[in-house]
Amino acid sequence: MVALISVLHKGPIHGWTSPVVQAGLLVGVVAAAGFVAWELRRAAPLLDVRLFRDRRLAVGSLALLTLFGVQAGIFVVLFPYFQAVLGWSGLRSTLALMPMAATMMLLLASGLAPRVAALAGARATMAAGILLGGAGLALMAVLVSVDGGYPAILPGMLAMGLGMGLTQTPATEAITSALPRERQGVASALNNVTREFGTALGVALLGAVLTAGYRHAIDPRLDTVPGDTADTAREGIANAIDAAGSAGGQATALVRAAQESFVDGWQQAMWAGVAVMAILFVYVLARGPSLTRVSSSDLPRPPRRSRRRP
Structure with missing residues (x-):
């Protein structure tokens, strides 16, 4: 890992x-x-890796891993945008995430997501949720700007929240339904580890894409900035804003350049997320589960060790 x-x-x-x-x-x-x-x-x-032969378990685990990875990557992008581009406090930035969380929890707490999955089927519900989530990422990539502010990214956040809420229930049910009652501890552990591992992967990938995009975008904008200040600005938008005080008459231009470069990196990170969601969407359509609970007799058995008499 x-x-x-x-x-x-x-x-x-x-x-x-x-x-x-x-x-x-x-x-x-x-x-x-x-x-x-x-x-x-x-x-x-x-972990009996033979269990992943069951496509319900495989698809559910992969869906949760991807969703939580993309969600964590979005948080890595959103907080610096709120604080360094919009100039908000940490508390206000956290509250700004509530609409996305609220739409997701509304689907889960109201029981709407399970009802949709029961009526439309697990595969269709998961695919619809992934499509909504990918559309939310695309909206944020297209609409975000330095001057657009919070209203520009709110529609994408709401779509992402709806997509997460729709997909989580059938994905979790796909994992739990693939194992009998006596092995639900394994199902619970898989639900947890896919979320944690996905979060780590998403932060690493989207965070790195954001950083690389920011550095690539800000380099041409630092030609008139003193060398030491320019080196500090390349490290990240927060560093650039801190270093603006030593840039003299270039302070305002440096802050603006850092903000625009961050938005460029944001867009690259969001498009990377869209690509990941598109791959998951195709995979779910091709391999999506039908939720039928199994008994322990249907599971693959690990090899038995023979006992030798001394």
Whole structure:
């Protein structure tokens, strides 16, 4: 996990072919293969990877991992926008996220998402939620600007909240329905670990895309800024605003350049999220689950170890 997260974090910044990224990818792939091979040999595995042959479990886990990754990546982008571009306080920035959370919780708490899944089917509901979430990301990428402020991104936030709320219920149900009652502890653990792992991946990937986009966009705008101040400004928008005090007559221009560069990075991060959601949408349409609970007799069995007499 550490190696793969490092690859996603460093790839957009250092380049996907850089030695450090390639080394991390090699370590991650070898470690993942080793984990799978080890678990397949155990009589009582920590995680029986054979369970992922059930497409309900596989699709539900992948959907939750992707959704929470994109959501966490959005938070990485939104907070600096609220504070460094709009000039809001931390509390006001947090409150500005409430509409997205409220729309998501409304679908979950009201029972509307489960009813939609029961009527339309898990596959259609998950696909609709993913489509809404991707549309929300696209809206934020297209409408965001330095001068547009909060109204420009609110529609995208609301669409993202609706998409998250619609998708979570059938994705969670897909995981729990794939395992019998006596193995619901495994289902609960998978629900948790996919959320946590997805969050780490999303922060690494979208955060790195944002950083790389910001640095690429601000470089041409620093030609008239003193060298030390320009180096500080390249580190991030918060650093650029702090360094503006030492830029003399270029202070206002430096702050504006940092804000515009951040918006450029924002758009790249959102389009990266749209691409991820589009891949998930196609996968769910092709492999989406039908929710039918199974018994323990339907599950793959780990290998039994023979007991030898001394």
